[in-house]
Amino acid sequence: MKNKIYLIANWKMQLLNSEAGELGLALKHESTRLLTPEGVADGGQVKTLKQKNIELVLCPSFTALSELGKKIPGDSSPDSRRGRNDIAFKLGAQNVFYHEKGAYTGEISPLQLKELGVTYVIIGHSERRTYLNESDTDTNLKIKTCLAHNLTPVLCVGETFDERRFGRTELVLIRQLTRGLEDIKLKNDQKLIIAYEPVWVIGTGQAINPLDAKNAALAIKQTLLDFFTIEEIENKISIIYGGSVDQNNILDFIEPGLLDGALVGTASLTTEKFIPLIETLAEKL
Ligand code: PGA
Numbered sequence: 001m002k003n004k005i006y007l008i009a010n011w012k013m014q015l016l017n018s019e020a021g022e023l024g025l026a027l028k029h030e031s032t033r034l035l036t037p038e039g040v041a042d043g044g045q046v047k048t049l050k051q052k053n054i055e056l057v058l059c060p061s062f063t064a065l066s067e068l069g070k071k072i073p074g075d076s077s078p079d080s081r082r083g084r085n086d087i088a089f090k091l092g093a094q095n096v097f098y099h100e101k102g103a104y105t106g107e108i109s110p111l112q113l114k115e116l117g118v119t120y121v122i123i124g125h126s127e128r129r130t131y132l133n134e135s136d137t138d139t140n141l142k143i144k145t146c147l148a149h150n151l152t153p154v155l156c157v158g159e160t161f162d163e164r165r166f167g168r169t170e171l172v173l174i175r176q177l178t179r180g181l182e183d184i185k186l187k188n189d190q191k192l193i194i195a196y197e198p199v200w201v202i203g204t205g206q207a208i209n210p211l212d213a214k215n216a217a218l219a220i221k222q223t224l225l226d227f228f229t230i231e232e233i234e235n236k237i238s239i240i241y242g243g244s245v246d247q248n249n250i251l252d253f254i255e256p257g258l259l260d261g262a263l264v265g266t267a268s269l270t271t272e273k274f275i276p277l278i279e280t281l282a283e284k285l
Contacts (some may be wrong), residue, residue: 012094031278060111069117114150143181150190158196184227220239221239247277
């Protein structure tokens with residue numbers, strides 16, 4: 001079976017808890033439309049997002065995880081078992097701390113996330129690297145913690161505008177990956193997602209040239225060879241793109257086996273923007 005295509009919504013600190021709950025419900029409601037005969041048709045046959053192997057993940061603020069976790073799971077009604085209302089958004093967190101328990105004021109443990117049904121964790125987002133001084137050592141510890149608790153880490157890497165201007169993109173990626181992945185082994189069914197996010201296009205409405213994203217993904221794959229076998233890279237690691245992805249450009253950034261999805265900020269914050277994005281993926285893949 002081909003690898004999953006990931007669509008991961010990063011809501012950052014943009015929504016009140018009540019707004020996140022409402023958006024989650026609205027997305028769930030709207031997206032079930034994609035499973036009806038008028039929805040995604042494939043050669044005359046209705047195909048669900050699940051059959052298409054598309055994984056939808058919502059990453060709200062910590063405070064909204066509990067409420068959202070109750071609202072977004074798939075429907076377990078008989079209809080659902082016939083493949084209709086079975087859209088299930090997975091729950092993701094935007095960060096985690098690298099200890100399970102203890103005197104760490106203000107931090108959130110992997111156990112607390114698991115208790116709420118979280119299965120994905122964004123690690124080392126450029127906003128955390130910039131505003132919270134998160135280092136490659138931090139990302140390394142956090143990835144290890146995620147894997148130890150069966151949470152799939154989504155490691156964000158990417159260069160700033162100046163780094164690109166001075167031709168340092170690949171060096172930055174190699175540094176972030178080499179330090180971030182030090183001593184990391186993928187056991188059994190553990191998975192890892194690398195999100196290539198050029199920092200300078202995040203939130204600008206202007207994504208980078210898809211060819212540049214693909215070249216960055218190739219550089220990432222090359223670096224991964226220092227840590228993992230080809231089989232592991234093919235079967236357990238996915239690279240996705242992030243940075244001003246929307247319904248008009250999403251398909252330019254998908255190339256199964258090289259770029260397997262997207263991390264979406266701004267365009268995931270309303271049903272008007274996010275549903276067409278899901279639809280585009282579901283129809284064209
Ligand atoms: P954006 O954010 O889609 O608004 O550019 C992406 C991200 O920061 O992950």
